[in-house]
Amino acid sequence: MALLGDLGLTLGKWAGRPSARVQKDSGDPAVGRVREAAEAADWATVREVLEARPESENRVELLWAVGDTAGVERWIARVLEAEPEAPLPRLVAGIRHISWGWEARTGARASQVSREQFEVFHTRLRTAEKWLYEAAEREPQWTSPWYGLQVSGRGLQVGQDTARRRFEATVRRDPHHLEAHQQQLQQLCDKWGGSHEEMHAFARESAFKAPAGTLLGQLVAVAHIEEWLSLDSGPDAAYMRRPEVGASLREAADHSFRHPDFVRRGGWNQVLNTFAMAFSLAGDRTSAQECFRATEGRVTEFPWYYLDGSDPAAAYRKQRSSGGR
Known part of the structure; x- marks a missing residue:
């Protein structure tokens, strides 16, 4: 329930790359x-x-x-x-x-x-x-x-x-x-009685007060996805394409999974899947593909179920094939 990414489905090959499969666990x-x-x-x-x-x-x-x-x-x-x-x-x-x-x-x-x-x-x-x-x-x-x-x-x-x-x-x-x-980030979301401002402030403070290379950079990406979810169709895409959103994602990535001290342990793959989706929605094809390559086809249910609740791996494949366009 609380750990995200627990469907355990295996899906077919995609364009000669590793099969996109929903990862049951770490x-x-x-x-x-x-x-x-x-x-x-x-x-x-x-x-x-x-x-x-x-x-x-x-x-x-x-x-x-x-x-x-x-x-x-x-x-x-x-x-x-x-x-x-x-x-x-x-x-x-x-x-x-x-x-x-x-x-x-x-x-x-x-x-x-x-x-x-x-x-x-x-x-x-x-x-x-x-x-x-x-x-x-x-x-x-x-x-x-x-x-x-x-x-x-x-x-x-x-x-x-x-x-x-x-x-x-x-x-x-x-x-x-x-x-x-x-x-705590979920607790601060608008849908749980918080606000976008509180949520983003918490995400940035947590990510950048932590040593470089930790998993907490994911929080910045999650906060942007949460605000995207709160918006109607049209304004949601416009929000993610804002230059400041892309810059925020790249800054968090540099402090997290791109840093030499980043270690693939615990929820590392969910972190990369989250950045892959966020960069895709932001239209940053280069950064998105970097994340997709690093996941090697291992799909975590979160955050892809936001795009396809019945088949997160299909959402992953679609974004990967489009290059984040």
């Missing part, structure tokens, strides 16, 4: 292992994989692999009874209840979600918050509980002040936590 073998263990209700293996991954090394992806697995809510309840003081089962239960909550809500517009669906959604998110707070109390240095509370808080509409405090709690523990920054 390619980390631990992700597949922990997902299989979660499907099998194998808590011993789930715990082994999670405990082997430090919080500082993107344990979030592994947690969502478990949390997005159907049925975890049943067997994790037995683990919680058996290990009443352990923080890790509480963290897993919290993440699962967030994902399970969004399953009830669905991705439909709020006007198309029934009152009963919203009640289930909010009940599951409140349960998630209980488990996440208990995990945070037991392991004060862990980042993941606070990141999870950012996600649940947006669904529960806790407000900008509370959302900011949860974000700050996460980044005190991990200053360059990509997913935490992504969540």
Whole structure:
């Protein structure tokens, strides 16, 4: 749910280049292992994989692999009874209840979600918050509980002040936590009660205060895509073609994936896919093709589902073939 890019589809060859396929995960073998263990209700293996991954090394992806697995809510309840003081089962239960909550809500517009669906959604998110707070109390240095509370808080509409405090709690523990920054950027979007000005200011401050070569440059590209999404057809294209937007994207790229210190780890491929889409919409063919080549046909669901919700790889192929025109 919260990790973007989880369709796992394989699509055909395109113009002799690597096949464009939606990437199921980062390619980390631990992700597949922990997902299989979660499907099998194998808590011993789930715990082994999670405990082997430090919080500082993107344990979030592994947690969502478990949390997005159907049925975890049943067997994790037995683990919680058996290990009443352990923080890790509480963290897993919290993440699962967030994902399970969004399953009830669905991705439909709020006007198309029934009152009963919203009640289930909010009940599951409140349960998630209980488990996440208990995990945070037991392991004060862990980042993941606070990141999870950012996600649940947006669904529960806790407000900008509370959302900011949860974000700050996460980044005190991990200053360059990509997913935490992504969540806070969403919180500052106009559609969630923020504004374009707040969103862009946050994206730039986060990207350029971070050391060169981090993944946080993606935030600048995401902010421009979010403003593009908010506009009607016509004004949206005009916005992306503004010279200052292109310059902003290039500046962020130079500070991020173009920098010699950039390391392909964690969400690096989603960062490149995001810049590929943003540069394509901005009409910067050279920069777009640079990003497409670097992805080697590996498509992340985000952000391409904004262009084609049913087939993100088709949107990727279309933009790649057009050269960002």
